[in-house]
Amino acid sequence: MWERWSSLPAMFFGNAQKYSSQPFLWRKEQGQWTALDWQQVAHQAQKLAAGLIDLSVKPGDRVMLIAESRPEWLIADMAIMSIGAITVPSFTTNTTLDHLHILRHSGAHVAIVSTQAVANKFLPAALQAPELKTVIFIDPVVIDQQLLLPFFLWQDLIHKTDHQPNRQLLDKRLEVLKRSDVCCLIYTSGTGGTPKGVMLSHGAILANCEGAAQVLSTFGLKQEKFLSFLPLSHAYEHTAGQCLPILIGAQIYYAESVEKIGDNLKETRPTIMTAVPRFFELMHQRILRSIAKEKPWKQRLIQKTLQLGRKSYETPSAMTITDKFKNYLCDWLVRRKTKARFGGKLKALVSGGAPLNYDVGIFFQSLGIPILQGYGQTEAAPVVSVNIPQKVKMDTVGPVLPGVTAHIADDGEILIRGECVMQGYWQDLAATAHALKDGWLHTGDIGHIDQDGYLKITDRKKDIIVLSGGDNVAPARVEGFLVLAPEITQAMVYGDRHPHIVAVIVPHPDFMAEYANQKALPLDPAALVKNPDFNQGYRSVINQVNLHLSPIEKIRRFILAPEPFTIENGMLTPSFKIRRHKIRTIYQPLLEKLYNGMDND
Secondary structure: OOOOOOOHHHHHHHHHHHHOOOEEEEEEEOOEEEEEEHHHHHHHHHHHHHHHHHOOOOOOOEEEEEOOOOHHHHHHHHHHHHOOOEEEEOOOOOOHHHHHHHHHHHOOOEEEEOOHHHHHHHHHHHOOOOOOOEEEEOOOOOOOOOOOOOEEEHHHHHOOOOOHHHHHHHHHHHHHOOOOOEEEEEEOOOOOOOOOEEEEEHHHHHHHHHHHHHHHHHHOOOOOEEEEOOOOOOHHHHHHHHHHHHHHOOEEEEOOOOOOHHHHHHHHOOOEEEEOHHHHHHHHHHHHHHHHOOOHHHHHHHHHHHHHHHHHHHOHHHOOHHHHHHHHHHHHHHHHHHHHHOOOOOOEEEEOOOOOOHHHHHHHHHOOOOEEEEEEOHHHOOEEEEOEOOEOOOOOOOOEOOOOEEEEOOOOEEEEEOOOOOOEEOOOHHHHHHHEEOOEEEEEEEEEEOOOOOEEEEEEOOOOEEOOOOOEEOHHHHHHHHOOOOOEEEEEEEOOOOOOEEEEEEEOHHHHHHHHHHOOOOOOHHHHOOOHHHHHHHHHHHHHHHOOOOOOOOEEEEEEOOOOOOOOOOOEOOOOOEOHHHHHHHHHHHHHHHOOOOOOO
């Protein structure tokens, strides 16, 4: 169905010639969406590639890329890879120490940096990385200190007139690229410790895109539009939000920001969008709060829509003629308006990066928003499996992609084999040997394959809590129930080698504000989480959550966190997964006190 390309840049330049003057990359400038067409993007990539050759970048050299999701990200990525160099993405939210680790570990010779804000955190690291030779700034920046490194502005580099001799060399480098060549070095988000550099080949990402395209082709792919808001430095968005659209000739709209995603959805009207569970959790809570403010008759109508939507999904054979008629009315009175909030053209919202809570998934499905939950790892380029549109099983992550083989080990660990699997970890033979054995990627995830061939993840092997009585508890499942409560925005459970489960709870800011207003107290989170009455209110919330949990999963005691888990404080990864080891480091003394019965008795 899809041409078997020899490399990612070959795919890009081939399709740029095919789609030529059709719009490709969109951004919002001065209140208006403007596009670069395929040929414009290709020409800029060729010019930047020639400029990199001017800077003596050789095949195999690493080029660090630190930028927001924007057209320049894709242009830089294709330019780097087209000359046989290796793209090394780094999150714009990374600290100076994070940048320094990646610079030193990867041995990057050149760095491409987007904005002044990013440069402020990056440059102190650059001065401590001896192998870094050149910095390219996408936007003009003001440098307070004397930069000892040569630097260039993006526009100056791509508009140089003496690149023509390098164009022939560029063509030669592009021709010799193979699917087995490493194209990018993506550092894991560090949920469990120091990030490792995952070596992905052109073929790994191409195989991922080819498999995903086969799944999505059941929609009848035509003039697709993607809205990109996740960081392109993450393997998930890099493959599913950039390389997949290139393969199928889709347009990409770059969202202004996470805060403006609602407006951007309505403006761009995407057909396909990738998201993480945190996005759905936040939207779920936002919708619930808006429902609570509606008139009683409208609340009843929405609740009926949710009830019938769930029933038609879970037990369609039990739907009576009356149910079906009412459900049809709900399509017009409720679901049509909900779809409009998401642009009205969505064929699929693909959820990945972490487990999606079943009830949250059903909530959106019941409101007419199609969600395809998938599963993957950076080490698998990253997509392993995804639900198919014809048969969505919300409690699973779907069948594996075409070209991927899955096997469940004796201890329940999921093993993966296929072209999508990484070449290994950069400069880490021990970690590579641990993850790759006899051609199988050991994912570290626990799960099983059901009778329909759908993969179901139960937890991370290393995250499983083993209670002192020998019982195993999957923390992600318990946390999923906790964040369903409108009073809770984030949570982490704890209890390894202890008799029962305790938790760190992050109160929802709206709930805190309402409580402070009702009690005529200042809105001071640090003071509120120590307030006995406020804590007692959360005891009631936890009791309600415990009704849905088994005896070994029930939360016996908890502490309230005075601040949310964020990227800035290191407790959240850039892809919005909690960093358990960071949270434990901060809250472990207080959590241990809970086992002495000092709180929430």
